Amino acid sequence: MPKPLRIAVVGAGPVGVEAALYAKACGFAVALYDRGPVGEHVRRWGHARMFTPFGLNCTALGLAEVRREKAGRSLPADGDFVTGRQLVDAYLTPLAESEALLEALHLEEAVLQVGRATSVKKSEVAEQMPFRVLVRDAKGAERVDAADVVLDCTGTLNTPHRLGDGGIPAVGELAAKGQIAWGLEDILGERRAHYAGKSVVLVGDGYSAATTICALAELAEGANDTWVFWLSRGPRGAPLPRLPNDPLKERDRLAVRANSLATRCDGNLEFHPQTVLDEVTTHGPDKGFRVAGRSNGVAVSWEVERVIANVGYRADTRLSDGLRPDEPGYFVLGAKSRGPDFLLREGYEQIRKVFAQLTGNARLDLYAKKAA
Ligand SMILES: Cc1cc2nc3c(=O)[nH]c(=O)nc-3n(C[C@H](O)[C@H](O)[C@H](O)COP(=O)(O)OP(=O)(O)OC[C@H]3O[C@@H](n4cnc5c(N)ncnc54)[C@H](O)[C@@H]3O)c2cc1C
Structure with missing residues (x-):
């Protein structure tokens, strides 16, 4: 045989x-x-x-x-x-x-x-x-x-996309890598204290980013000082695409909720579409970040305590x-x-x-x- x-x-x-x-x-x-x-x-x-x-x-x-x-x-x-x-x-x-x-x-x-x-x-x-x-x-x-x-x-x-414009690392990103959260954080569970009352930059506009923004919005309801800057490369309007008659109803519900948060900008959040990043610099472990780039061609920057990158893999x-x-x-x-x-x-x-x-x-x- x-x-x-x-x-x-x-x-x-x-x-x-x-x-x-x-x-x-x-x-x-x-x-x-x-x-x-x-x-x-x-x-x-x-x-x-x-x-x-x-x-x-x-x-x-x-x-x-x-x-x-x-x-x-x-x-x-x-x-x-x-x-x-x-x-x-x-x-x-x-x-x-x-x-x-x-x-x-x-x-x-x-x-x-x-x-x-x-x-x-x-x-x-x-x-x-x-x-x-x-x-x-x-x-x-x-x-x-x-x-x-x-x-x-x-x-x-194990290999997320890079944050910088053009698919390369933003300035400072490689050094800050270990302090950036790259996946789906358990924001309403074991990572609650890490995010409650903090200023957060969230980068990305897929279903992971949608899950994160919904959790951060819920967190902000009970922890009012939480403030989120949601950055997307995509055009103005709703960031999540909706498939006509999406057979996966849970996925569709997530897209609707995230889109509504983005367009109404409630829940202590600002949505910044058409935004690309040039710099993500850490000020040291747990000392915050400077995030800078261009929003619709205009220079923008934020000083925040947390950065979450949900930019795909x-x-x-x-x-x-x-x-x-x-x-x-x-x-x-x-x-x-x-x-x-x-x-x-x-x-x-x-x-x-x-x-x-x-x-x-x-x-x-x-x-x-x-x-x-
Ligand atoms: C947050 C999230 C939610 C998702 N939800 C759904 C959903 O609801 N429904 C759905 O259908 N899909 C979903 N997906 C998409 C997809 O189905 C999952 O990513 C799924 O885990 C993919 O399975 P996989 O076996 O291809 O890879 P993985 O689950 O990524 O498994 C790869 C494995 O390879 C191991 N590995 C890697 N490198 C090596 C190496 N060099 N040597 C030995 N081992 C190695 C890793 O440790 C890992 O266990 C989701 C994805 C994510 C990120």
Whole structure:
């Protein structure tokens, strides 16, 4: 019997865990790596409620495995809107630690880079050499694992876009990096005291910025000295686009509320559209920032205590920069494969397509099977 393909899945986020499960169900040998715990990136915004219902965040294959593992385990209902943390605790972690995946799971192991082994030509027929996967464990020990296929499911949360005009860092931004909040802060929870009564610059105009502005407005109702300068590169008017008949009602509600805050400028906030940044300088740890740029071409600046950057993320390509751009057998899946507004259900469809290709069975669809 031929040896099964060895599949290295890098990243145990929602897409990586599902991809590893799918690979296992197809009979491949699987290694699933994460540099942190399961769902490390989702945990970072774990307090936030997802705008897609649970039924769109899981798969029939995954549900069947979680149920099989522990009959009677209470899982959210398809229509429930769970938080990121609930997704990790109720679904992602039990799945990654299920019998199907436990042996494949390598947590606290970062993949540093992936390359292709050099072919030593023994005959005229060129041989496809395996990938070399450089791994560093939690103790700092490094080793090279071999794989025939690599699924890069590493997401983008570690590489936010830059704040400065033209996509480069603003003056002072690199030095201030550690003091700027780059993700979804738990403003109404554990970070309340950090923001209550403070002056805040919020940069960005996507759904994360919308979530942040709504939380800051709610915070300001009880902590009146809170003052927010919301900066967007976009045109005047409502910053969040609304999709006609958006099927994701929670996402639409968020856009409506954020747009209303921007256009009415209530809740202790000022909205500054058409604003680009030239400078974000820190005055020292917890000593505030100077933020300067141009609003509709006119110079503007603010002295504030906090800066929150919700400016989206970019793909970090260092993992594969030793490979050709379209290296056969190297697939980028999940949030890293797409721009903003990526949805998990798109990632699950990517998985289905990759394994249809790898098995040579175009009709293969393990998600079509009914959950047990
Ligand atoms: C605030 C927020 C809310 C969202 N809400 C929704 C929603 O409601 N519905 C929806 O469908 N989508 C939502 N998304 C979009 C998207 O589904 C998520 O970003 C999702 O986490 C993407 O899953 P992923 O598996 O592709 O990547 P990630 O969840 O980013 O997982 C990547 C994993 O790779 C690991 N990793 C990275 N580099 C390495 C390395 N070198 N070696 C080993 N491991 C590594 C990380 O630790 C991480 O665990 C949301 C996104 C954000 C930011």
